[in-house]
Amino acid sequence: MKSNKNIHVFILVITILLFFSCKKYLDMDIIDKGRKPVVNALLIADSVPYIKVYQSTHILDNSQSSLITNAEVLLTSNLQNTYTLPYSSVSQQYINPSINVHEGDKIKLNINTSIGNAETEVVIPSNISIFNIDTFPYYDHSGYQHGIEIKLSFKDPAQSKDYYILYTLNGPNVSTTSYEGNDPAIEEMSNRLFIDDLTFNGKQKNISLVFYNNFDMYSSNMLYICLMHVDENYYKYAYSVYKQQETGNSPFSEPVIVYNNIKNGYGIGGAANIFKHSIDTSSILNRKKINLK
Numbered sequence: 001m002k003s004n005k006n007i008h009v010f011i012l013v014i015t016i017l018l019f020f021s022c023k024k025y026l027d028m029d030i031i032d033k034g035r036k037p038v039v040n041a042l043l044i045a046d047s048v049p050y051i052k053v054y055q056s057t058h059i060l061d062n063s064q065s066s067l068i069t070n071a072e073v074l075l076t077s078n079l080q081n082t083y084t085l086p087y088s089s090v091s092q093q094y095i096n097p098s099i100n101v102h103e104g105d106k107i108k109l110n111i112n113t114s115i116g117n118a119e120t121e122v123v124i125p126s127n128i129s130i131f132n133i134d135t136f137p138y139y140d141h142s143g144y145q146h147g148i149e150i151k152l153s154f155k156d157p158a159q160s161k162d163y164y165i166l167y168t169l170n171g172p173n174v175s176t177t178s179y180e181g182n183d184p185a186i187e188e189m190s191n192r193l194f195i196d197d198l199t200f201n202g203k204q205k206n207i208s209l210v211f212y213n214n215f216d217m218y219s220s221n222m223l224y225i226c227l228m229h230v231d232e233n234y235y236k237y238a239y240s241v242y243k244q245q246e247t248g249n250s251p252f253s254e255p256v257i258v259y260n261n262i263k264n265g266y267g268i269g270g271a272a273n274i275f276k277h278s279i280d281t282s283s284i285l286n287r288k289k290i291n292l293k
Helices: 002-021 232-247
Strands: 037-044 050-055 072-077 081-084 093-095 106-113 116-123 130-139 145-155 163-170 177-179 186-189 192-196 204-212 222-230 266-280 288-291
Touching (some): 037 106, 037 116, 050 106, 116 266, 130 222, 130 266, 145 222, 163 204, 177 186, 186 232, 192 204, 192 232, 222 232
Antiparallel strands (some): 072 106, 106 116, 130 145, 130 288, 145 204, 163 222, 177 204, 222 266
């Protein structure tokens, strides 16, 4: 019996050694297709346009993407006026303070660089207002005021596919909120609600949020509710970026490909129109209903 046991142990040890010694190396040729411009452009209604341009990197490069500071960046509005966006070494972006983009503008961007010329087109969305906000103190099971419940409503335009990103700001930072609902057209990621009008096209949309507050942690009692009406390009880009961050390096998650709409390059050319409303959180101890005109 002892002899058989020793034989079994010997076989087990040999098997383990063989398993760990059987390493295989595969030679793979990873094609380097060269470098292309990487464009980061979100054009916001009634704001100065600004754009960042980088150089793409290869998967085997040790360095990160570097800024391109000598590109020619041209913005054409409504197929009529073309403006140059010079590079600012202060803000490290291409910007022209003398122009604004507006609701309904059709914008074409041309980015000409030594590594290639890229382009993209966007249309600035309309402003969608939150016409009603209702706020209540939010208590936990022990009766402690744990935050503020916010109920809001907005009207979605008919006969068009529309996309929104809803979030709250306390000071300069996106604050911690939670969506109270089960609408399949709404997905919460990184304290932002990604909303498409799949279930309410052309209708009023009611949404309930909870703002989890510890007022000692925040720099201001002012809470800003922001409703971004975004184009499809920016919606898909932002959704894919946050989804990629959410999945991280988990080996059990499907890979997320970041959305790209730059011709002859990479990145995003997107557009948004932002409605913002402020609430003084110090007054929420008593119910306060806000009717917006």
